[in-house]
Amino acid sequence: MQLLTFKRGIHPPDGKHLTENKPIEYLLPKGDLVYPMVQHIGAPCEPIVKKGDRVLVGQKIGETKAYVSSPIHSSVSGTVKNIAPMLHPNGNKVLSVIVENDGLYEEHESIGPKGDYKDLSREQIIEIIKEAGIVGMGGAGFPTFIKLSPPPEKKIDTIIVNGAECEPYLTSDYRVMLEETDRVVTGLKIILKLFPEAKGYIAVENNKMKAVEALLEETKNVDNIEVKVLKTKYPQGSEKQLIYALTGREVPSGGLPADVGCIVQNIDTVVAIHRAIVRGRPLMRRIVTVTGGAIKDPKNFKVKIGTSYRELIEAAGGFVEEPVKIISGGPMMGIALPSLDVPVCKGTSAILCLTREEAQLPQEQNCIRCGRCISACPMGLMPLELNRYAIHKDIEQFETMHGMDCMECGSCSYICPAKRHIVQSIRTAKKAVLENRKKNA
Amino acid sequence: MANGKYTVSSSPHIRSTDTIQSIMQDVFIALLPAAFAGVWFFRFSALWIILISIVTCVGAEALWQKLTNQKITINDFSAAVTGLLLALNLPPTVPFWIPIVGGVFAIIVVKQFFGGLGQNFMNPALAARVFLLTSWTPQMTSWTFDGMTTATPLGILKEGGAQLPSLADLLIGRIGGCIGETSAIALLIGAAYLLYKKVISIRIPATFIGTVFVLTWLLGRGGMFYSNALYEIFTGGLILGAFFMATDYASSPVTEKGQYIMGLGCGIITAVIRLYGGLPEGVSYAILIMNLAVPLIERYTRPHYFGEVKQ
Numbered sequence: 041m042q043l044l045t046f047k048r049g050i051h052p053p054d055g056k057h058l059t060e061n062k063p064i065e066y067l068l069p070k071g072d073l074v075y076p077m078v079q080h081i082g083a084p085c086e087p088i089v090k091k092g093d094r095v096l097v098g099q100k101i102g103e104t105k106a107y108v109s110s111p112i113h114s115s116v117s118g119t120v121k122n123i124a125p126m127l128h129p130n131g132n133k134v135l136s137v138i139v140e141n142d143g144l145y146e147e148h149e150s151i152g153p154k155g156d157y158k159d160l161s162r163e164q165i166i167e168i169i170k171e172a173g174i175v176g177m178g179g180a181g182f183p184t185f186i187k188l189s190p191p192p193e194k195k196i197d198t199i200i201v202n203g204a205e206c207e208p209y210l211t212s213d214y215r216v217m218l219e220e221t222d223r224v225v226t227g228l229k230i231i232l233k234l235f236p237e238a239k240g241y242i243a244v245e246n247n248k249m250k251a252v253e254a255l256l257e258e259t260k261n262v263d264n265i266e267v268k269v270l271k272t273k274y275p276q277g278s279e280k281q282l283i284y285a286l287t288g289r290e291v292p293s294g295g296l297p298a299d300v301g302c303i304v305q306n307i308d309t310v311v312a313i314h315r316a317i318v319r320g321r322p323l324m325r326r327i328v329t330v331t332g333g334a335i336k337d338p339k340n341f342k343v344k345i346g347t348s349y350r351e352l353i354e355a356a357g358g359f360v361e362e363p364v365k366i367i368s369g370g371p372m373m374g375i376a377l378p379s380l381d382v383p384v385c386k387g388t389s390a391i392l393c394l395t396r397e398e399a400q401l402p403q404e405q406n407c408i409r410c411g412r413c414i415s416a417c418p419m420g421l422m423p424l425e426l427n428r429y430a431i432h433k434d435i436e437q438f439e440t441m442h443g444m445d446c447m448e449c450g451s452c453s454y455i456c457p458a459k460r461h462i463v464q465s466i467r468t469a470k471k472a473v474l475e476n477r478k479k480n481a
Numbered sequence: 482m483a484n485g486k487y488t489v490s491s492s493p494h495i496r497s498t499d500t501i502q503s504i505m506q507d508v509f510i511a512l513l514p515a516a517f518a519g520v521w522f523f524r525f526s527a528l529w530i531i532l533i534s535i536v537t538c539v540g541a542e543a544l545w546q547k548l549t550n551q552k553i554t555i556n557d558f559s560a561a562v563t564g565l566l567l568a569l570n571l572p573p574t575v576p577f578w579i580p581i582v583g584g585v586f587a588i589i590v591v592k593q594f595f596g597g598l599g600q601n602f603m604n605p606a607l608a609a610r611v612f613l614l615t616s617w618t619p620q621m622t623s624w625t626f627d628g629m630t631t632a633t634p635l636g637i638l639k640e641g642g643a644q645l646p647s648l649a650d651l652l653i654g655r656i657g658g659c660i661g662e663t664s665a666i667a668l669l670i671g672a673a674y675l676l677y678k679k680v681i682s683i684r685i686p687a688t689f690i691g692t693v694f695v696l697t698w699l700l701g702r703g704g705m706f707y708s709n710a711l712y713e714i715f716t717g718g719l720i721l722g723a724f725f726m727a728t729d730y731a732s733s734p735v736t737e738k739g740q741y742i743m744g745l746g747c748g749i750i751t752a753v754i755r756l757y758g759g760l761p762e763g764v765s766y767a768i769l770i771m772n773l774a775v776p777l778i779e780r781y782t783r784p785h786y787f788g789e790v791k792q
Binding site: 050052053208280290291292295362363364365366371372373374375376377379392394398400401405407408409410411412414415418419420421442445448454455456459461464467 | 487488489490492493495496500557559598730735736783785786
């Protein structure tokens with residue numbers, strides 16, 4: 041099979057051997073559950089329950105009237121203990137609903153099969169997905185129902201399920217593809233019902249050939265779904281790079297996948313769509329890889345959203361060595377956290393606990409102009425120059441040189457022999473540009 | 482599992498194992514075969530010049546950084562590389578003060594005055610060589626081999642007056658010339674190492690040498706198509722310059738297209754000086770002139786950025 045890929049990129053050590061052969065374990069929460077009212081891109085939800093209220097599994101506890109948003113549901117039954125700002129995996133404090141679990145898992149009346157998806161209308165399917173609180177589970181958290189409702193003038197001909205999982209250490213998508221193959225495929229079939237003209241692709245990197253075989257078997261009698269094998273390279277799972285690898289199309293700068301007729305969905309998101317339609321359950325659980333050199337027994341867990349990171353780490357045997365970094369997500373784009381008392385959110389793909397040896401905290405040296413960052417940048421930018429403009433606060437040049445196109449994948453910082461904090465400086469400059477735009481608007 | 486002791490820093494949280502030091506060490510290692518060949522053919526005088534040059538460069542860098550209250554970075558190996566490169570670019574008979582003056586000029590004037598590592602707009606070793614060549618021309622242009630005064634092959638090609646050494650002598654290095662430029666085989670072994678370690682790409686050296694080859698063949702000394710272009714690419718400083726000096730990170734383009742232009746420009750200038758200029762050799766000047774054009778080249782050879790809207 042021909043290997044598809046994009047231009048440039050890097051090959052970091054993958055670390056997946058720690059957990060790739062560990063079947064998903066179901067983990068029930070012991071302590072309180074914390075539901076931050078922001079688990080998506082868009083307007084924050086407002087709590088619709090009060091302190092002292094009893095809530096049920098699948099009951100909506102947060103929503104807003106804004107269009108770009110996504111509701112939040114309780115994943116257990118119990119009592120609302122408090123509503124207060126709590127530490128979020130994004131590193132900030134966010135208003136959260138805290139629920140004391142009664143361990144009964146009594147289900148809310150809204151849960152139940154929604155009927156055969158083949159009989160549902162387009163509007164019904166979109167509404168179910170919206171009400172189920174489904175967002176992109178690869179980390180960005182864009183509300184899925186909006187992604188599935190592109191403006192009518194954008195003709196969608198390609199639906200891509202993103203099984204690249206290019207972040208080192210992460211194996212949650214891989215295990216889902218292996219263990220819930222049928223749900224991935226059915227989820228994609230549901231999306232394809234919304235876009236009858238489109239063709240569906242499931243794209244997987246060639247370091248996950250077992251998943252490829254399982255998907256090929258599952259789709260052998262399906263005409264409009266094809267499994268594609270990608271070259272293992274970081275950041276292959278980036279939306280724009282994935283579309284390029286599969287179709288040769290470039291999403292225009294500042295544009296969206298729909299501009300080139302594509303919609304990309306994460307593996308776990310597609311499974312969430314399956315569960316929302318076929319079993320009538322809102323998004324309440326996710327698969328999390330708990331891994332890193334500091335973890336005693338690295339594993340993949342299926343957990344209730346709202347469960348504390350601390351519980352997951354304990355369930356993975358705790359630490360063998362004191363970690364220096366706790367990262368929510370992968371080592372390339374994940375967020376380093378100051379504490380373990382953080383809840384699993386819709387976008388939590390992994391908890392990575394790195395030892396001193398793994399997590400390098402190098403000193404910056406002078407740029408030697410070796411040009412490796414240029415040959416690594418998947419967006420065709422010149423990171424060494426953006427780094428310079430960012431440091432000199434030359435916002436104008438930064439924008440002219442397409443600094444806003446940087447997706448912060450970290451390839452440049454990874455490859456830099458001078459260990460310069462390129463992405464960090466670019467991130468700061470991007471914020472300054474956005475603030476400037478707001479001021480001038 | 483207490484709180485507050487975990488490091489919070491920006492992603493990415495893992496870094497590649499390559500460092501400035503490892504890269505500079507690779508360049509140093511790659512220059513060693515040529516240095517050994519130089520010592521073999523030119524004996525102790527070459528060894529002394531190499532050692533003096535390296536010690537001067539490293540010492541000058543440390544001294545400058547100490548005097549200006551900067552962090553001393555001599556363990557990054559870059560000054561040692563400059564010192565070795567400078568020595569390889571000197572005739573084996575120069576007086577001992579020549580590498581000292583050259584080393585100080587390379588490190589202080591060309592490198593540190595402009596901001597240190599990565600900021601020099603010219604190759605320090607090469608700029609120092611040209612500075613020495615124009616200031617002390619007789620010392621810098623007296624060539625000997627086996628204790629006999631000799632002419633370089635390029636000198637003979639230009640001025641005539643002696644028997645040209647064979648191509649085999651050229652490859653092995655049994656000819657007059659600078660300490661490190663005579664043995665093409667030793668240089669190519671080092672070059673292969675750099676390419677294998679991906680420290681340099683083939684773009685600049687290939688276009689540089691290729692351009693010199695084609696131009697000398699086309700416009701050759703014996704009239705069109707008559708020249709022995711293969712012979713010419715193994716003479717003088719072309720191999721040393723193309724692989725080890727035109728590829729200097731700080732003073733060559735960072736863009737791929739720019740690197741082809743750099744090689745092409747160096748090749749054209751070298752061939753023109755060799756064939757029509759007043760000097761026998763033009764590699765040093767070609768690289769230095771192209772060094773000056775690097776910012777301009779980079780400006781017009783930016784990579785296609787992803788999602789660039791086609792006009």
